[in-house]
Amino acid sequence: MIKITFPDGAIREYQPGTTSLDIAKSISEGLAKKVLAASVNGEVWDATRPIYDDSSLKLLTWNEKEGKSTFWHSSAHLMAEAVESLFPGVKFWVGPPVEHGFYYDMDLGDRKITEEDLKVLEKKMNELAKTNSTYIRKEISKADAIDFFSKKGDEYKLDLLLGLEDGKITFYTQGGFTDLCRGPHIPQTGLIKAIKLTSIAGAYWKGDEKNKQLTRIYGITFPAQKELDEYLQMLEEAKKRDHRKLGKELGIYTMDDDVGQGLIMWMPNGTVVIEELEKLAKETENAAGYKRVVTPHIAKESMYLTSGHLPYYADSMYPPMELDGEKYYLKSMNCPHHHKIFAAEPKSYRDLPYRIAEYGTVYRYEQSGELFGLMRVRCLHMNDAHIYCTRDQFASEFRAVNEMYQKYFKIFGIEKYVMRLSLHSPDKLGKKYVNAPELWKETEEMVRQVLIESDIPYVEVQDEAAFYGPKIDVQIFSVIGREFTLATNQVDFSQGRSFKLEYTTADNQTETPLIIHRAPLGTHERFIGFLLEHYAGRFPTWLAPLQVKVLPISDKFADYAQNVLESLKKADIRAEIDNRPEKIGRKIRDTEMAKVPYMIIVGEKEVNETKVSVRRQGRGDAGSTSIEAFIKEINEEIKTRSGG
């Protein structure tokens, strides 16, 4: 007998060779029907795989992350089976589960797959699922595996096999489909009850754009139709808060073919948001000892040769314009200009840390396929600043920047983000990264220590650093699940030397300062895109383009309403009046839809009592009060930047 230890610590004995599924059945039939896989000694196994030794066991169902991914992985195989039956001769690459569903990459030769085909494939998958075939695991020798795929003529699987060790190769078969796969898989196809193939895309083989592009089909499946319906419903909801949709509805920004791709024009409402953000940044930076600067949008080639940007980033800069025999580039970063400001006057250690900030406009020639609403654009306004400091000052300066992030995030109620410590990749020194191995090591450790000391949770990622040093990126996700860097805090040990920046030390030596590049609010474009989705378009009052709408019940009360409006404007509150000859219900509806935080309703009652009735967007009637009291209250809310 073997001993099986359950998550709650209970130990039970079973015959050797029993499966997780058998064990589940011994507990309850209901549970057995839900088991998708099992974690055996911490390793995810097929629920149908026999266990021969004493083990710890956790049964995995749809409620567990690993259960879902196993389910989707098996769904990818089911899809491949359907594809193979419809498109004989198709060659497969890989088909993993992803965060929401799965995909499979394949080479269809000259054939093209269409949206119509997806429907046919879904139908076929449903048929195959109903046959309730079991997923059968088989260990196979490398030679036999190579033989199998040679006969099939699948060079992609053969390529995969090259990297695998003999003796550790497994095949999985369900129905008429056999695939090279390490598994695990769910017990039978019948568990897959709801199927939706979501999109067709191209994907480079092995993710390299020099390679052939394969066809990728994305899909998602569920153990019940209800869950698929809920998922589709959720997608609809997400679409409603897509910043591109809200940005248009709320008059935040626009783009135009005649202006160019990725070039945002901020409309009056968007400009209010920008100005409020800048006000916040200026207050915050002023309090933190930053000075403000303003620099031009272009610079000569020589500066970007000095900075080292050109060799690394020429492709993503707009091509230069030639003037008087000189090449001028649109700036794609503000740092070189700021370095020139640092260098304009001699510095001593007494001047450090020297902090200069600018909402700098930069232009980046992003690949056309990359552009995405406000999140990825070609002209951006950075909440930029550079801190020049000594090595001793570095940790406290870097920590102060991180604290500034936290302060901002608290104001905006930003909770869902990932702090990413982005490190270099040693094999790319001299190519993607400045060739200074010692400095990389040293500064990466400095940054890591600051994070650890500040007790900030973070993840470390290789090969994501800037060319001039390691950085901390704050990663956020758009409503449709795309990941973006919202804010960044970077170390630069390179440009100080390139620009020959120096300061005089206390013992009259010259030193090169360390530089911190930071942008806690990222860019206006990305930050406002993020905020639109974060608030679902309902900006807190301090950011709202229009803060109060005055709604007279009828035009008999227009004069009184006008007086209310004047009082609000005098108090610097962004307010408008709705004088249309519409019923109050209609005016309220339109204002609710425009997501204006406050409505003031005035009619006979208010005129008689010299009061105003207040309604909060999304929350309904808030009672009546004097106009003075209302102004005091809303001003307090605006001043403290609360809400949201």
Place this chain on the structure above:
RNA sequence: GCCGUUGUAGCUCAGUGGUAGAGCACUUCCUUGGUAAGGAAGAGGUCGUGAGUUCAAUUCUCAUCAACGGCUCCA
């Protein structure tokens, strides 16, 4: 940049080888109404752009631009 999809009124979308339609929004008039849509009338588009096929193109073909879904990229 690559693969795929799409492009008709301000918005959402229907439609046709014989020079276009709906709902909402908009304008005007009537209604003076108390917390999420009052009624009527009207105006608005050379069907993304350019070329080709055709007696005739918004519809078919090609090119081009842009948007969208991915891939690659992202200082």
